[in-house]
Structure formats: structure tokens, C-alpha cells
Amino acid sequence: MARLCLLLGFTLGLLAPGAHAAGQIGDASRGQTLFSQCSGCHQVGAGAINRVGPHLNNIYGRPAAGLDGFAYSKSMVRAGADGLVWHLDTIDAYLENPRALVSRTRMSFRGFSDPQDRADVMAYLRRFTASPQDIPEAEPTARADLPDLDPAILAIEGDPDYGAYLSSECSTCHQRDGGDAGIPAITLWPEEDFVVAMHAYKQKLRPHPVMQMMAGRLSDEEIAALAAYFARLEE
């Protein structure tokens, strides 16, 4: 680990996210009940139209002030022009305190102070944005997190079986026989180089989006297991 820190120039170990349960956004049915505080002004669902507030179908991924034909406040239009887009994090901030995010928004709502309330409302609203099954780039329906690992598994250092299992995700693209046309070979890569490279993707120091995504959800132990596996792979 000392060498790794030296190579990357900062302490990666401290940045590892904590492991908590795999998360859905929240409880959508509870969110539906809470939405009664919103439905005086906002419609959502089949046939929803703009009323006092804009309709909330396809709100996820919509730029702020992004609906044609709705008279937004100047503040909201400016926020949209500045690049505000409604994702999980921005909707969460807006629902907590609308005026903290968009100073002179016309949305007259004091906010949901309880994070669980916000999560549940967001889970309910998420039902009305396109599914990633149909449009893969559609917004997530769960929160990014480490896989829900048994602590006993996490305690195993460089488990070759685990490395072999995890490697099946790699071999969809990286050929085990070391073929490297279009996609680089990772077979027989020295363990330490492998570990450093994966942490560099995880910290988004290396640029490739597929690898940032794949590495981003690997724990230190999982990276070690993979490195051990590929370093010894004979095929």
C-alpha cells in the first residue's frame, strides 16, 4: 500500500467509500402519500399537464426550466442556462430547501427536512421517467454503492475463487488469451500494476468511462483478488 500511495500521490485508502446496504432510492408508496403536499401545484403520471407548477413526468434528466410552454421564474431559467439538471442529487437539494438551490424560485414550499421523506418522494417521482431497460442512458433507479458484501468475504485477502468470479465481468471485453485488438490485454499483468491502474480508474484519474464505472464499484479486496487472479492466469 505504501508504494501505491506514493505512485498516486495521495492516500487512496482513506477515500474508500463505506459499505452500506445496496440502496433503492426510497419507498415509492410512502413517497406517493407524501406527494400530496406537492400535488396542489404539480401533476405527475399519465395525462399530467402544467398547472401552477410544471408537470413532473420525465423530471429526471430534465434541465431546470426545461419545459416549453411553462412560465418559469427568471431564477429558474438562469439556473437552467447555468447547467442545472434534475438528477437524484439536485432534486434532493431542491426538495430540502428550494431557495437554497434556486434563490428566487416561485416554488413556495418550505422543504422536506427529513432525508427519508425526500428519498421516498424521489422514489415515487422516478416511476414517471423512462426506464433504463428501454433507454439505457436513462437516470439510475438505485443509488450507487458498494456491492452488499458479507463481511466474512471482505476479510478474505486475494481470494482466487472470488478473483475468478469477478474476472467474468472483465472477460466480456478483455480476452483471456491476451488478444488486444481494440481493447487492451490484462492477462499476466503484474499484480501491483493492476492494483494501481484500477485505483486510478476508481479515482477517475484514468479517463475511460467504462473502466471508471467498473473500477468504481470494486473494493480494495476485490481489486486485490482480481490482480492476483489475472497475474497467474494460464490460458
Added chain:
Amino acid sequence: MTLNRRHFLAATAAATATASLSAPMLRAQGKPRVVVIGGGAGGATAARYIAKDSQGAIDVTLVEPSRTYFTCFFSNLYMAGFTGLEDIAHTYGGLAVGGVNVVHDWATGVDRDTRMVTLASGAVLPYDRLILSPGIDFVEGAVPGWSVAAQNAMPHAYKAGSQTQLLKAQIAAMPEGGTFAMIAPPNPYRCPPGPYERVSMVAHVLSQSNPTAKILIVDPKENFSKQGLFEEGWEHHYPGMISRIGPDFGGDVVEVRPDSMEIVIDGEVEKVDVANVIPAQKAGRIAELAGITNDAGWAPVIPATMQSRMDENIHVLGDASQQGDMPKSGFSANSQAKVAAMAVRGALTGSKVFPARFSNTCWSLIATDDGVKVGASYQATDEKIAKVDGFISQTGEDANLRKATYEESLGWYAGITADMFG
């Protein structure tokens, strides 16, 4: 393992009721038996991984009617001449060498009570776990006027092989300035960007051989995958060639007349030269015959293991499954297959089971060296496979990046097909 090495045993007393003398039981002695139906990205991967990782402890039989399998992914590229038909053709020799019993036959029925699969030949395959990866079938009557009987006049080309060749030949034979029409499918369907990559590839061909020809997309959906990327690419590479009629203008009210090569869009008759009809889809028929599909026509599964919600002895992979957020793609099926393979080995041999992990990336080609991609990672929740993170190519990207993305897709093709077929 080859056919002549397989053990043919006399029917056991328990099985005599279902197996006649002319239908010998195919059974290995004492070992747990896995039967896999469908030799595509889901089934071939699952069969290969179970055989490889169980090291002979599980008897694996793959049932696939075709001796040569053509991947749907990259079949659009074949239509535009970026790859040969032989490059997307695969056989099952590698799986046989890897210890999978490969049976080229149609599965015609599943008896879930006795755990038997019946084949068209009359043979019966007993199983401890059954893996269904049958891909898609088309919903009858989804496009009025079209049926499978009309697939030569108006090809779907949504199962690769002869249909793909036929559509390619029809495009080549289009009259100067003619019209290619695509009836796009409603959600959910195999390969969300697929129809639009196909339009791109048809435009590539026509822009060279028949530049005054037109492409008309009739689409029941308001939005589609990678829409911004495709529309930017079409404007740039094929200006004025492609138009799309969405549901606002009757794209969801369409009828076809294969005899006269007409399509009727919300009452307006259009004469076309090529009609590529991609109807609404459902799980492959064997899933329905097994009685594990829902009213929507798909097979709901438990995310962590890909087990059918209606029968714990059956796992369903890929396009046929209803799992949540993953798009129906070869990459998804391959990813799900590895999760199911681990779960099956765990159940049958007590091998270690790790938490399920899923991922997907879909590459599409818009024009020569202009590749784009969209991908995401997923995890199993109780309710569904849920998307947690993702990325998509951006509009206005540098040509070198697009070229690198295309080259990456070639690398992925080599990788996944090696992963599927050995």
C-alpha cells in the same frame, strides 16, 4: 463431450410414464444435470461457465437448433459491409471441447413437475436446473397486416442470419431515389439502440450507392436510446436522407400491406421499396410453453439468481427475462449468465456464491469510424435489477475519440464471442 460419448441409459421407472422407447433418456450417472435452452449470449455463456467452473461435476446439455449461430450484435454492420457474414457466424465446437453436450434440436416442451425437457426429435432431457435463454418472439398482430408469413416481403431482420442477408439484398436492389421504411418497435424490445444503428448503416449504404434514396422511420415511441447522438450523426453524415414519424404524427398507428408494398400511417398510404418491420416483442416461445411468462409476455426473475419467480428450478436469461433496468442486449445476457451460472453451481454442488454483479455496454456505429456507446452498472435489489451508475458518449465528441470507440467495439466483439463460445 460428443454425442457418441454421452451416456444413454434405459428409462428409469420414474420416467417411463413420460418417455417412450423411441425417446431414450439422455442422462449422466449420478451427476446433477443442467439443461440450457438457447445458444446465444445468455445460454452459451451459462453452459460454458457451468461446465468450465464445475470441472465435470455437473452434466451440462445445451439445446440449440442452429449449427451456425449469427450474432444479432454486429449484424447491422454486416448490412453496411463493415464486417462479413462469416465474421458474425459461430459454431459450437468450442463448447463441446469445453465439456458441454451440444444438442442441435428444438425444445418443444417443459414439464416442470417431472423436470423434463422434450425435444422435437422426441428425446427427453431430465434436469435438476433448467436455464432458458430463448431470446425473443414477435407479438402476433402487433403490426396489422404483418405476420411471420410476410417476413420475406417485409423482413424483420431482428434475428440474425438469412433475414439479415435478405434485407441487405433488398437494400442493394432499391430503385434510384427509392424509399426504405422501418417500422420501429414499441418498448421493451431487444437492443434499444439497434433500430437506429440499423438506420445509420442503411443510410451509409444508400449515401454511396443511391444518394437520392430516402429513409422513413415510423416509430410508436416518443424517445429512443442515444437519440441526441444519432440525430446529430444523421444530420452530419446523411443530411436530408432520414425522417422519422413519431407518435405525435401517427407513428403509433401503422398498418402494412406486404402484397402491394404499402404502409399506412394513420390513414395515409405510402408506397415503399423496402419495408423493415420490427414488431412488438415477447419472450421466446419455449418460456411461454413452460408457463413462466406473465401477461406482458416476459418471464419475471429474482434478480440475485435470475431464477424464475414462478419456478425455482428454472433460470431465465437475457431478452426473455423481465428483470428490471437492464436493457435487452447481448452484453446484458452474458452478464446475467455468469450470475446464474454461479447460482446454479452453488445450488447443485455447494460451491461458493458471491453477490450478483451486472453490467452492460451498448456500442453503436453511426458512420465509418463514428462509434458511440452507452453503459451502466447494476445491482440486485429484492424488487429488480436496478441501475446504479452509467455513462453515455457525448454529442460533439472529437473524431479520434469516436474512432477509438468504434475500435473498442471490435475488441469487445472479439472478447464477448470468445467468452460465449470458448
